[in-house]
Amino acid sequence: MNPNANPVTLLSVRNIHKHFGYKQVLKGISLDLHSGKSTLLVGRNGAGKSTLIKILAGLMRPSNGEILYRKESIADNPEKYRKAFGLITHATMFYGDLSARENLLFFGRLKKITDLNEKVEHALLRTGLSHASDLTVKVFSTGMSKRLNIARLMITDPEILFLDEPYSGLDLESIDLLNKYLGDFKSKGGTILLISHQIDACYDFSDKVAFLIKGVIEREIESGNLSQSELLEQYQNQTYMRPNE
Amino acid sequence: MVRDIWTVVIKDLKLDIRRAENFFSMLFFSVTILLIFAFALPQKQSTQVDILSGVFWIVFLLSGLLSLNKTFQQEKENGCIEALLVSPVNRGAIFLGKMLGTVVFILIVQILVIPVFGILFHHSVIENFSWFLLMSLLAALGFGSLGTLLAGLTSDIRFREILLPLLLFPLIIPLLLACVRITQSLLAGEGILGAGDWLRLLVGFDAIFMIVSFLVFEFVMEL
Numbered sequence: 001m002n003p004n005a006n007p008v009t010l011l012s013v014r015n016i017h018k019h020f021g022y023k024q025v026l027k028g029i030s031l032d033l034h035s036g037k038s039t040l041l042v043g044r045n046g047a048g049k050s051t052l053i054k055i056l057a058g059l060m061r062p063s064n065g066e067i068l069y070r071k072e073s074i075a076d077n078p079e080k081y082r083k084a085f086g087l088i089t090h091a092t093m094f095y096g097d098l099s100a101r102e103n104l105l106f107f108g109r110l111k112k113i114t115d116l117n118e119k120v121e122h123a124l125l126r127t128g129l130s131h132a133s134d135l136t137v138k139v140f141s142t143g144m145s146k147r148l149n150i151a152r153l154m155i156t157d158p159e160i161l162f163l164d165e166p167y168s169g170l171d172l173e174s175i176d177l178l179n180k181y182l183g184d185f186k187s188k189g190g191t192i193l194l195i196s197h198q199i200d201a202c203y204d205f206s207d208k209v210a211f212l213i214k215g216v217i218e219r220e221i222e223s224g225n226l227s228q229s230e231l232l233e234q235y236q237n238q239t240y241m242r243p244n245e
Numbered sequence: 246m247v248r249d250i251w252t253v254v255i256k257d258l259k260l261d262i263r264r265a266e267n268f269f270s271m272l273f274f275s276v277t278i279l280l281i282f283a284f285a286l287p288q289k290q291s292t293q294v295d296i297l298s299g300v301f302w303i304v305f306l307l308s309g310l311l312s313l314n315k316t317f318q319q320e321k322e323n324g325c326i327e328a329l330l331v332s333p334v335n336r337g338a339i340f341l342g343k344m345l346g347t348v349v350f351i352l353i354v355q356i357l358v359i360p361v362f363g364i365l366f367h368h369s370v371i372e373n374f375s376w377f378l379l380m381s382l383l384a385a386l387g388f389g390s391l392g393t394l395l396a397g398l399t400s401d402i403r404f405r406e407i408l409l410p411l412l413l414f415p416l417i418i419p420l421l422l423a424c425v426r427i428t429q430s431l432l433a434g435e436g437i438l439g440a441g442d443w444l445r446l447l448v449g450f451d452a453i454f455m456i457v458s459f460l461v462f463e464f465v466m467e468l
Binding site: 058 | 248249252256259260322323324325327328329332333334464467
């Protein structure tokens with residue numbers, strides 16, 4: 001059975017506000033993320049994209065608003081919610097003095113993954129890092145660290161992915177690896193929220209594009225209604241913004 | 246939860262072993278301060294238990310501060326703290342894991358510092374080695390609980406190395422006072438029960454700050 005035939009709403013974001021002192025960064029964000037669908041979030045630097053991802057990942061408390069995971073507030077069972085998502089951010093999020101294998105085992109243990117050793121070896125093999133599995137992560141290049149992040153996602157097997165600039169620092173081969181993983185992830189019913197300035201790399205598997213402008217989602221467009229070249233043009237010229245901005 | 250705490254403790258100890266410079270800098274720092282006191286205090290006074298017990302615990306506080314500074318520094322590198330916080334574990338377990346890692350680290354240093362202190366100042370310290378170790382454990386639990394919480398709170402602040410002692414030292418005074426009085430009792434040959442009230446204060450301090458820190462750690466890390 002195709003898990004994407006009847007998409008369900010995995011995550012509902014309701015009227016999220018965030019302010020730092022007097023500065024209002026997010027002004028009432030509402031968004032639904034459905035199974036088997038991918039949403040590309042675009043916007044200028046400082047629009048609030050990374051703040052939104054941090055709030056969704058539970059790293060930051062919203063000033064107002066609610067997040068529902070499978071219709072339950074994430075505040076009711078934060079550990080269940082945290083088991084359901086995976087995260088890639090600007091930072092590598094690995095301990096430099098531990099080896100690649102030790103890092104994966106550590107985070108896998110915290111996620112209570114069964115058959116962890118086999119999954120770690122399999123993920124290292126799939127990401128082409130088997131040869132470097134015993135090296136400390138501090139000697140890894142940016143691309144290798146990103147591949148290791150993909151390996152972590154493979155072993156933790158999340159339902160939702162929050163990806164903040166996952167393509168930065170990746171070579172073409174690694175971009176292919178990431179896109180293949182994301183394609184498989186979506187086909188199994190996973191949902192993705194993606195922030196990227198490299199629209200050409202991620203457009204093909206984005207089902208929806210959301211435009212975040214000054215803390216507000218101004219437009220949401222099904223990607224079938226907007227070609228990659230139109231999106232790129234709007235993005236580069238910032239013509240998706242309101243005329244008075 | 247015990248398994249999660251254990252996982253974090255083992256990871257922290259593994260990192261400490263790989264970064265042996267943290268351990269050696271803390272050990273040499275402690276020994277250096279003891280030597281300075283040994284030279285600075287007049288010989289006659291240096292045998293007085295009142296002063297010596299103060300010296301011992303000042304060294305404990307200052308060297309313990311080094312261990313607190315490193316505990317979140319290694320989490321902040323490469324954004325590891327974010328990966329830790331998005332793990333599906335109770336954040337109180339993360340706190341306890343990090344706190345216990347700090348306690349073990351402090352105790353290992355204390356095992357080496359106590360004999361040095363005895364040799365430099367007072368041989369009866371070595372006779373009471375196990376009591377001093379117990380005292381160090383109780384002090385490390387309270388210091389580690391409050392210190393880990395405050396280190397987490399200040400980990401994102403630019404002047405954290407200055408702010409952490411400014412916040413920690415005033416709050417740690419009851420613990421310091423209890424430790425000094427119990428040590429005076431030990432050095433005067435009255436045994437640990439000679440300062441029973443202070444011992445109760447120390448245990449109470451540990452219990453209160455361990456529970457409070459466990460409960461509020463989640464909010465501190467999610468501002």
